[in-house]
Amino acid sequence: MSDLLALSAAELARAIRARKTSAAEAMQVVLPVARKAHAKLNCFVRIDEEGALVAARAADAAIARGRAAGPFAGVPMAHKDMYYREGEASSCGSKITRDRPAPATATALKRLDAAGAVQFGVLNMTEFAYGPTGHNYHWGHCRNAWNPDYITGGSSSGSGSSVAARANFAALGSDTGGSIRLPAHFCGVAGIKPTYGRVSRAGAMPLSFSMDTLGPLARTVEDCALILQAIAGQDPADATSSALPVPDYVAGLARPVKGLRIGIPASYFLDAVDPGIRKLLEASLDVLRSLGCEILEVAIPDMDAWNRAGTAIIAAEAAALHSNWLRERPQDYSDQVRARLEIGAGVTATQYLNALRLRDAALKAWLAEVMSNVDAVHAPVVAFATPTIAQTDVGGGAKMTELLALVTRLMRPVNFLGLPSLAVPCGFQPHGLPCGFQLIGRPFDEGLLFRLGHAYQRATDWHTRRPPA
Amino acid sequence: MSTDPKQTYTDLLALEGVMLDPARAAGAAEVLRTQLEVERKATQALAFEAEPACFAATLRDGSR
Numbered sequence: 001m002s003d004l005l006a007l008s009a010a011e012l013a014r015a016i017r018a019r020k021t022s023a024a025e026a027m028q029v030v031l032p033v034a035r036k037a038h039a040k041l042n043c044f045v046r047i048d049e050e051g052a053l054v055a056a057r058a059a060d061a062a063i064a065r066g067r068a069a070g071p072f073a074g075v076p077m078a079h080k081d082m083y084y085r086e087g088e089a090s091s092c093g094s095k096i097t098r099d100r101p102a103p104a105t106a107t108a109l110k111r112l113d114a115a116g117a118v119q120f121g122v123l124n125m126t127e128f129a130y131g132p133t134g135h136n137y138h139w140g141h142c143r144n145a146w147n148p149d150y151i152t153g154g155s156s157s158g159s160g161s162s163v164a165a166r167a168n169f170a171a172l173g174s175d176t177g178g179s180i181r182l183p184a185h186f187c188g189v190a191g192i193k194p195t196y197g198r199v200s201r202a203g204a205m206p207l208s209f210s211m212d213t214l215g216p217l218a219r220t221v222e223d224c225a226l227i228l229q230a231i232a233g234q235d236p237a238d239a240t241s242s243a244l245p246v247p248d249y250v251a252g253l254a255r256p257v258k259g260l261r262i263g264i265p266a267s268y269f270l271d272a273v274d275p276g277i278r279k280l281l282e283a284s285l286d287v288l289r290s291l292g293c294e295i296l297e298v299a300i301p302d303m304d305a306w307n308r309a310g311t312a313i314i315a316a317e318a319a320a321l322h323s324n325w326l327r328e329r330p331q332d333y334s335d336q337v338r339a340r341l342e343i344g345a346g347v348t349a350t351q352y353l354n355a356l357r358l359r360d361a362a363l364k365a366w367l368a369e370v371m372s373n374v375d376a377v378h379a380p381v382v383a384f385a386t387p388t389i390a391q392t393d394v395g396g397g398a399k400m401t402e403l404l405a406l407v408t409r410l411m412r413p414v415n416f417l418g419l420p421s422l423a424v425p426c427g428f429q430p431h432g433l434p435c436g437f438q439l440i441g442r443p444f445d446e447g448l449l450f451r452l453g454h455a456y457q458r459a460t461d462w463h464t465r466r467p468p469a
Numbered sequence: 470m471s472t473d474p475k476q477t478y479t480d481l482l483a484l485e486g487v488m489l490d491p492a493r494a495a496g497a498a499e500v501l502r503t504q505l506e507v508e509r510k511a512t513q514a515l516a517f518e519a520e521p522a523c524f525a526a527t528l529r530d531g532s533r
Contacts (some may be wrong), residue, residue, distance in 0.1 A: 305511035
């Protein structure tokens with residue numbers, strides 16, 4: 001088959017199942033591209049070429065024997081280097097755990113293995129997933145496939161960069177304060193931050209156990225739906241995973257979107273949006289309107305307090321998790337992560353607990369005041385034009401807090417509320433870097449977000465654009 | 470302890486066994502001060518009985 005790299009993960013899986021291509025052929029095509037992309041973008045931590053080819057041939061043999069192939073049988077994937085495989089080291093983007101064997105395999109990886117995906121590498125990420133720009137002072141900064149001088153967003157930097165570069169068919173990321181949606185926006189790919197509890201966190205590096213969510217970044221919304229289908233659902237190894245049944249996301253993609261009500265926030269999300277981004281957001285709303293969606297303005301509660309409460313929760317929980325290393329190996333952290341952990345170590349118990357107490361009232365207010373009127377909220381992912389790596393290279397210095405607050409401002413309240421949010425590419429900013437919008441849904445309503453995002457992608461071609469080779 | 474916020478912050482972390490870089494003490498103390506101010510405002514209207522554990526149930530019940 002020609003140009004396998006033009007296929008989405010779902011399309012490649014269908015082609016492999018139909019014997020139009022093979023897992024081995026797909027792997028042989030993607031590996032040199034991954035090598036080349038890594039040389040330019042620093043998006044991988046490790047590529048296991050030999051193991052990947054052996055696994056791909058085994059997948060082909062299983063398909064040839066007529067053994068039931070999973071939805072991703074033979075599809076090459078690489079994931080953020082914080083998904084543990086028992087006995088293997090997961091760097092978590094850090095110096096501290098780079099040689100530490102993982103205690104157990106992540107449930108999400110086990111489920112993707114069962115779905116037939118073939119993992120061929122692990123991806124660069126922000127140190128301990130604690131940073132939104134994609135800088136990494138231990139493994140090198142990850143670079144944007146559309147222009148290597150620009151940031152990828154983080155913390156799932158390698159996930160966004162490798163998928164955008166067509167060096168990877170799909171990747172798992174994690175989102176505690178925007179770490180899936182930011183790289184999706186900056187790199188021009190789709191990404192879903194699921195509802196808190198929808199995907200088991202077992203075997204994935206924790207940053208903030210009250211806010212961490214796991215999900216995919218992929219070329220299409222359909223891919224995201226398929227991957228979430230594979231990894232979602234209750235897991236005895238994660239007490240916070242939800243017992244609610246996982247709907248059939250893929251079947252739901254075909255349902256019409258006509259008549260769905262989409263809210264535009266009357267405040268907060270659209271304050272001070274860059275004109276180039278605003279234009280793209282408005283164009284994306286025009287597309288959704290043309291598909292029969294009703295677009296209406298919705299009043300939004302005070303998100304600023306929720307944003308700050310979310311910041312306090314993450315800071316305190318991260319500092320607690322890192323307290324031993326922070327005492328014993330502070331020099332092994334980058335300045336920025338160390339500075340943020342030091343701030344977290346000073347969060348008082350009452351501040352932390354009140355932030356957690358506020359969460360329930362905030363969610364009730366959001367559901368009553370916003371989601372009672374609309375099916376989803378449409379909002380920017382970030383409000384400013386994509387900056388360069390150099391412009392955002394603030395380390396742990398005086399500008400750090402302001403910059404990080406700016407980057408995560410439209411993300412963190414959604415994590416605080418525990419809601420699902422889908423990032424979808426919607427064009428290019430005036431300086432050529434991609435742009436996305438986010439659709440925020442009701443709890444556990446990822447299916448509706450996929451439906452809207454898929455309909456949008458069927459009406460547009462932004463997701464088919466490829467960055468320069 | 471000192472009445473200087475940055476020294477107080479440094480001392481607090483030292484009690485936790487964390488050695489704060491002196492160059493960052495003022496910034497960290499200021500971040501904490503701002504956070505506490507916002508937290509006070511945000512939780513003023515919070516019910517006396519509000520508990521963190523209620524959040525999971527609201528999330529579950531908030532689904533369609």
